[in-house]
Amino acid sequence: MKNMRLTVCIGIMCGWLAAGMLHAGTRPDHVRPVEEDGSRLWLPVIRPVEGAEVEITYKGKVSPTIAIAIAELKNAWKGDPVLLEKKKTGRGDGFAITSSEHQVRILSSTETGLLYGAYSLLRMQAAGQLTVPLSVTEQPAYDLRILNHWDNPDGTVERGYAGRSLWNWEELPGTLSPRYEAYARANASVGINGTVLNNVNASPQVLTTGSLEKVKALADVFRPYGIKVYLSVNFASPIRLGKLDTADPLDKEVIGWWKQKVKEIYAMIPDFGGFLVKANSEGQPGPCDFGRTHAEGANMLADALKPYGGIVMWRAFVYSPTDSDRAKQAYLEFMPLDGQFRENVIVQIKNGPIDFQPREPYSPLFTAMKQTPMMVEFQITQEYLGFSNHLAYLAPLWEEFFGEVRPDRLKAAAGVANIGTDVNWCGHHFAQANWYAFGRLAWNPLLTSDRIADEWLQQTFTSQSAFVCPVKAMMLQSREAVVDYMMPLGLHHQFAWGHHYGPEPWCSVPGARPDWLPSYYHRADKEGIGFDRSSKGSNAVSQYPDSLRLIYNDKTTCPEVYLLWFHHVPWQYRMKSGRTLWGELCHAYDRGVRQVRGFQEIWDSVEPFVDARRFREVQSKLKIQMRDAVWWKDACLLYFQTFSGMPIPAGIERPVHELEDMKRFRLEISNYECPESGFNK
Numbered sequence: 001m002k003n004m005r006l007t008v009c010i011g012i013m014c015g016w017l018a019a020g021m022l023h024a025g026t027r028p029d030h031v032r033p034v035e036e037d038g039s040r041l042w043l044p045v046i047r048p049v050e051g052a053e054v055e056i057t058y059k060g061k062v063s064p065t066i067a068i069a070i071a072e073l074k075n076a077w078k079g080d081p082v083l084l085e086k087k088k089t090g091r092g093d094g095f096a097i098t099s100s101e102h103q104v105r106i107l108s109s110t111e112t113g114l115l116y117g118a119y120s121l122l123r124m125q126a127a128g129q130l131t132v133p134l135s136v137t138e139q140p141a142y143d144l145r146i147l148n149h150w151d152n153p154d155g156t157v158e159r160g161y162a163g164r165s166l167w168n169w170e171e172l173p174g175t176l177s178p179r180y181e182a183y184a185r186a187n188a189s190v191g192i193n194g195t196v197l198n199n200v201n202a203s204p205q206v207l208t209t210g211s212l213e214k215v216k217a218l219a220d221v222f223r224p225y226g227i228k229v230y231l232s233v234n235f236a237s238p239i240r241l242g243k244l245d246t247a248d249p250l251d252k253e254v255i256g257w258w259k260q261k262v263k264e265i266y267a268m269i270p271d272f273g274g275f276l277v278k279a280n281s282e283g284q285p286g287p288c289d290f291g292r293t294h295a296e297g298a299n300m301l302a303d304a305l306k307p308y309g310g311i312v313m314w315r316a317f318v319y320s321p322t323d324s325d326r327a328k329q330a331y332l333e334f335m336p337l338d339g340q341f342r343e344n345v346i347v348q349i350k351n352g353p354i355d356f357q358p359r360e361p362y363s364p365l366f367t368a369m370k371q372t373p374m375m376v377e378f379q380i381t382q383e384y385l386g387f388s389n390h391l392a393y394l395a396p397l398w399e400e401f402f403g404e405v406r407p408d409r410l411k412a413a414a415g416v417a418n419i420g421t422d423v424n425w426c427g428h429h430f431a432q433a434n435w436y437a438f439g440r441l442a443w444n445p446l447l448t449s450d451r452i453a454d455e456w457l458q459q460t461f462t463s464q465s466a467f468v469c470p471v472k473a474m475m476l477q478s479r480e481a482v483v484d485y486m487m488p489l490g491l492h493h494q495f496a497w498g499h500h501y502g503p504e505p506w507c508s509v510p511g512a513r514p515d516w517l518p519s520y521y522h523r524a525d526k527e528g529i530g531f532d533r534s535s536k537g538s539n540a541v542s543q544y545p546d547s548l549r550l551i552y553n554d555k556t557t558c559p560e561v562y563l564l565w566f567h568h569v570p571w572q573y574r575m576k577s578g579r580t581l582w583g584e585l586c587h588a589y590d591r592g593v594r595q596v597r598g599f600q601e602i603w604d605s606v607e608p609f610v611d612a613r614r615f616r617e618v619q620s621k622l623k624i625q626m627r628d629a630v631w632w633k634d635a636c637l638l639y640f641q642t643f644s645g646m647p648i649p650a651g652i653e654r655p656v657h658e659l660e661d662m663k664r665f666r667l668e669i670s671n672y673e674c675p676e677s678g679f680n681k
């Protein structure tokens with residue numbers, strides 16, 4: 001929290017600085033940057049060759065990957081000649097960059113590593129990080145840094161808010177959109193080296209021969225950029241596609257079917273990465289349908305992939321409407337299987353125990369499982385953080401996770417992509433920063449949110465400090481602002497039925513699963529609010545290591561950001577600030593709203609530094625965010641007030657909506673602008 005206060009101070013200082021610069025910026029001779037549509041992302045524009053470019057040398061056969069590295073450097077490097085050199089430098093795709101006597105050397109044992117080195121050099125140049133002499137050594141923390149696309153064969157994207165799927169399945173494999181290569185380039189520039197092309201709610205059709213030909217076409221485009229393709233598979237494929245009457249993982253015919261399918265895939269795509277599986281979760285088929293365990297299901301697929309070097313990423317996102325607290329279920333199901341998975345299986349776990357909420361404590365599986373390779377799944381697409389309408393820079397959320405779960409507990413990192421056919425790729429110009437930050441953190445989880453925002457802003461907009469300083473402060477506060485105006489103090493899942501955009505804490509749907517309703521999570525009553533997960537309640541705290549269990553179990557030591565996650569707390573409870581819980585809740589919602597107002601002011605103050613189009617587009621998104629923040633605050637406070645019976649304290653902005661009106665008109669994305677895609681369950 002200390003950090004946050006600091007950020008706020010810097011924000012104020014920078015706001016003041018920007019206001020000063022505004023004057024200079026609006027001088028008659030000030031030239032507004034050329035209009036951009038956001039399609040460039042953070043990368044340099046590719047310019048026609050101009051003749052006297054910098055000399056880039058590579059002693060060896062120039063493969064497609066090396067050719068890209070050379071072209072990127074020739075296009076944008078403005079320093080001494082560069083020598084690319086294949087040489088053992090640490091592990092995998094790590095690289096070193098040194099400089100001496102009018103020459104820069106990039107060294108790596110792999111070609112992809114040389115490409116990463118080239119992008120790194122260009123990034124340092126653009127972000128003002130070049131030092132003389134250069135002496136940089138980098139190793140990726142994880143060998144697998146992968147995007148998960150939740151794209152469907154019909155072109156829609158589940159929880160996608162940036163247009164339709166980038167993969168044009170109808171045109172593939174014959175027509176290759178130039179965007180495929182642009183996508184690969186962007187990923188490689190931040191070290192992402194894998195992509196799962198399709199939705200975890202997988203259509204069996206993805207494994208037909210016709211579909212695999214399309215996958216192969218994409219794999220061929222991505223390969224020179226060091227990116228492997230993976231597929232989500234439907235566990236019932238042997239039945240749905242192979243016409244077998246079972247998908248039992250111990251059945252000989254089923255095993256044979258998968259072996260044959262894997263063989264077919266590798267004949268087409270020799271470097272195919274493997275499978276991602278959502279099994280026995282939210283209605284998807286899985287081994288438990290046949291009385292088998294998750295380990296038995298995963299191992300059967302792992303055995304089929306093993307001869308080719310493929311892997312299985314098996315998701316631990318499981319919960320069912322039982323009496324057991326949803327937050328405990330993944331642990332209860334997977335802990336007994338610890339140590340039973342094959343070596344080429346990685347269990348993929350969402351960062352929190354519920355579901356990509358604006359704030360959750362980490363999933364206790366990460367510290368409990370000792371003998372199973374694990375990977376974290378983050379959600380880059382903002383299903384629960386205002387879609388692509390809200391500015392929410394997610395690096396602080398992921399940084400918080402890595403502060404709780406030591407990066408070395410993990411083998412890999414996955415991010416659910418926020419990319420679609422929108423001109424600016426992500427729907428919101430600032431949502432690009434989340435794609436960028438995911439790649440950077442998967443490469444080095446110890447990078448700070450501050451540094452990543454700094455780099456991204458300088459490459460994407462301008463390096464003028466009167467712009468970077470206030471806008472970075474805005475980015476760094478933005479996730480906390482979303483938490484505040486949506487669900488502060490550990491509240492979670494107060495979303496409207498189905499779309500997960502607006503608030504609906506009162507939601508009740510006759511016959512609905514209780515764990516799909518907000519009241520399951522807020523538990524508000526006349527006494528107080530919050531989910532008692534202490535030893536006196538669901539005892540979810542018992543799944544954490546003792547050191548944390550003791551802290552979380554006690555209201556007085558539990559961090560207030562998680563208070564209502566772990567405790568049912570009386571309305572009159574005295575918080576650290578001296579306010580009652582009710583007063584603190586009002587205060588937090590209000591702070592969130594005020595922060596967004598502050599973002600609007602910051603953005604308006606930097607207008608001279610941004611091209612007109614991007615300025616306007618971000619400005620209108622901020623207006624939407626502002627309206628939504630007020631809606632969230634009014635909805636939650638007015639509804640919870642029906643339980644607390646306490647007045648909204650003085651100094652808090654008064655509600656501008658009536659509770660009954662809000663119950664009639666839900667806050668939906670379609671109230672503004674309906675994206676072409678988007679999937680509502």
Ligand code: BDP
Pocket residue numbers: 158159200201278282317355356383681
């Ligand atoms: C939830 C989404 C749902 C996904 C599911 C998953 O609402 O669309 O299918 O996660 O991760 O957050 O499988």
